[in-house]
Amino acid sequence: MLPAAAPPPAAPARRRTRRSPVSWVRGGGLGTLVFLLPMLVVFGLFSWSPIVQAVVMSFQETNLVTAPTFVGLDNFRAVLDDPLLWTAVKNTLWFAVLALLLGYPVPLLAAVLMSEVRRFKGLYSALAYLPVVIPPVVAVLLWKFFYDASPTGVFNTVLGAVGIGPVPWLQDAGTAMVSLVIEATWAAAGGTIIIYLAALTSVPPELYEAAEIDGASVWGKVWHVTIPQLRGVLLITFILQIVGTAQVFLEPFLFTGGGPANATTTVLLLIYDYAFANSLGGDYGSATALSLMLAAVLAVLSAIYFRLTRSWSTS
Amino acid sequence: MSDRGVLSTFDWRKPRIRGTAAVVHAILLVLLFIAGLGPMLWLAKAAITPTQDTLRHPLALWPNGVDLANLATAWTRVQIDKYFLNTVWIAAGSWFAQVLVATTAGFALSVLRPRYRKALSGVVLATLFVPAVVLLVPLYLTVVDMSMVNTFWAVWLPAGANAFNILLVQRFFDNLPREVFEAARVDGAGPFRLFRSVVLPMSRPILGVVSVFAVIAAWKDFLWPMLVLPDPAVQPLSVRLPALQRFIELDVFLAALAISTVIPVALFLAFQRLFLNGGALSGAVKG
Numbered sequence A: 001m002l003p004a005a006a007p008p009p010a011a012p013a014r015r016r017t018r019r020s021p022v023s024w025v026r027g028g029g030l031g032t033l034v035f036l037l038p039m040l041v042v043f044g045l046f047s048w049s050p051i052v053q054a055v056v057m058s059f060q061e062t063n064l065v066t067a068p069t070f071v072g073l074d075n076f077r078a079v080l081d082d083p084l085l086w087t088a089v090k091n092t093l094w095f096a097v098l099a100l101l102l103g104y105p106v107p108l109l110a111a112v113l114m115s116e117v118r119r120f121k122g123l124y125s126a127l128a129y130l131p132v133v134i135p136p137v138v139a140v141l142l143w144k145f146f147y148d149a150s151p152t153g154v155f156n157t158v159l160g161a162v163g164i165g166p167v168p169w170l171q172d173a174g175t176a177m178v179s180l181v182i183e184a185t186w187a188a189a190g191g192t193i194i195i196y197l198a199a200l201t202s203v204p205p206e207l208y209e210a211a212e213i214d215g216a217s218v219w220g221k222v223w224h225v226t227i228p229q230l231r232g233v234l235l236i237t238f239i240l241q242i243v244g245t246a247q248v249f250l251e252p253f254l255f256t257g258g259g260p261a262n263a264t265t266t267v268l269l270l271i272y273d274y275a276f277a278n279s280l281g282g283d284y285g286s287a288t289a290l291s292l293m294l295a296a297v298l299a300v301l302s303a304i305y306f307r308l309t310r311s312w313s314t315s
Numbered sequence B: 001m002s003d004r005g006v007l008s009t010f011d012w013r014k015p016r017i018r019g020t021a022a023v024v025h026a027i028l029l030v031l032l033f034i035a036g037l038g039p040m041l042w043l044a045k046a047a048i049t050p051t052q053d054t055l056r057h058p059l060a061l062w063p064n065g066v067d068l069a070n071l072a073t074a075w076t077r078v079q080i081d082k083y084f085l086n087t088v089w090i091a092a093g094s095w096f097a098q099v100l101v102a103t104t105a106g107f108a109l110s111v112l113r114p115r116y117r118k119a120l121s122g123v124v125l126a127t128l129f130v131p132a133v134v135l136l137v138p139l140y141l142t143v144v145d146m147s148m149v150n151t152f153w154a155v156w157l158p159a160g161a162n163a164f165n166i167l168l169v170q171r172f173f174d175n176l177p178r179e180v181f182e183a184a185r186v187d188g189a190g191p192f193r194l195f196r197s198v199v200l201p202m203s204r205p206i207l208g209v210v211s212v213f214a215v216i217a218a219w220k221d222f223l224w225p226m227l228v229l230p231d232p233a234v235q236p237l238s239v240r241l242p243a244l245q246r247f248i249e250l251d252v253f254l255a256a257l258a259i260s261t262v263i264p265v266a267l268f269l270a271f272q273r274l275f276l277n278g279g280a281l282s283g284a285v286k287g
Helices: A007-015 A021-026 A029-057 A074-081 A083-103 A105-114 A121-133 A136-146 A154-161 A173-201 A205-213 A218-229 A231-246 A250-256 A267-277 A284-314 B009-013 B015-047 B051-056 B069-076 B080-112 B117-129 B132-145 B153-160 B163-174 B178-186 B191-202 B204-220 B223-228 B237-244 B250-270 B272-276 B279-285
Strands: none
Touching: A021 A029, A029 A284, A029 B080, A029 B117, A029 B132, A029 B153, A029 B163, A029 B191, A074 A083, A074 A284, A083 A105, A083 A173, A083 A231, A083 A267, A105 A121, A105 A173, A105 B015, A121 A173, A121 B015, A121 B250, A121 B272, A136 A154, A136 A173, A136 A250, A136 B015, A136 B237, A136 B250, A173 A231, A173 A250, A205 A218, A218 A231, A231 A284, A250 A267, A267 A284, A267 B132, A284 B132, B009 B015, B015 B250, B051 B250, B069 B080, B069 B250, B080 B117, B080 B153, B080 B163, B080 B191, B080 B204, B080 B237, B080 B250, B117 B163, B132 B153, B132 B223, B153 B204, B153 B223, B163 B204, B178 B191, B191 B204, B204 B237, B204 B250, B204 B272, B223 B237, B237 B250, B250 B272
């Protein structure tokens, strides 16, 4: 019943020919296996085997009716020839750039200011973190209402009070993506702020004292001590954000469905469309091919990330 | 003093810096109130406001009175109670699957230490490098093959395959004093006794972290339950809400959104330290 369970224990046993099965059982090998069983079953069926299948399927023509046939690189070619792919890549990059411009400096600034708070510090971080715990679907649906393009929409009422607008928000190809990014930034900033706050407490106070002896101003200390001390964390949050924004799905799916005029179709939305938008049966081959290509790009970024975290944690 | 930040005690004595800091912190607090609490307060207000008032004067406070019936209508007539219960079931099952897999695997790999533990941990951790999107289609087809579509198993079991949990638990178990295990062994405790009576009672802190994050993650999940639970009768709130928007009145819809937010926010308020200390997070980030 457990194809995945057999290989790992068997392989080392073969190498050590002196250990007989009987002594393996007496030594507690069986008990260990019982404890590993839940993981082996769940990972075997729902993690390891799907990962292998993804690679196989990307070279196959698959639907749920006929037997899959190998088609070589056809799926990859079909995806790369899809004009919508380049729109999706462009949109995803645009989302990532906007998210960096908006979402990267805000948590850092907030965290540096918050770390100097002396009273009610907990209140500050609790307020900052609150948007993170709101279920994302609720947040998007709520913001969709806030983004109502009419003059009586929530945001347009506020902006109207200071003489701006009405802004078309999600209705216009030019502002739709910016609207998505503002909501995504609001939803995620709290998590990043908490990471920065933790990193700020580990800045050695001697460095500030040394800077003060050298006559540094408050801004001098922030610029020459705080920011350089945070550079490891800043790089990590940078890469985490790129990896996260490359896989953005919920916002474009629920806010705009990729519209208007494909202005918010992202790579993940395209993968979803390939596989699941057609109720008659999806193009599973193309979907897995595109997801593998995306994974390859992200793997490079993750490799950089893990190399950085290692040097960061040992230093 | 070790708990100083950018500003020194000397800086804090200067009236100009003190004043600037007070003003900046006050502005920051107001902004955080607006951004962090504002949308939720607005949602709470809108949940008990008639549709026309919400549409015409979105920022006014009850110009024509309160409409508490919205909440009751959402709960009963729109059957939010059913979707709420589905969400609770999904979260509970995902929690159980994750805790079971993480504790047993962590125990086997970290305490029982079989010869192949390195290789096995490697294969588990390797899955962390695979973005979830790669699994989407093959996992969906697996679930279809096993005819688990429209059953909670389709959400529960894949939730258990979480390498991050195993990493956290394994790390925690690695740091438990091994002398305790040896003593229990000398006293004749087998692996099951050791697990139930020694390791589990010692691992409350890490189980708390895994549990809270498992429940929150299950409550947030959207794409996967949407794919494997196409029947509305078994859908959780996150999947049902976008569909409901099309055929229920706005005030009732906003009441439904408000109801869906209560549990995660309550969990956050109850376990604030888990979320805000970043202890679990930084331990994990440091890879």
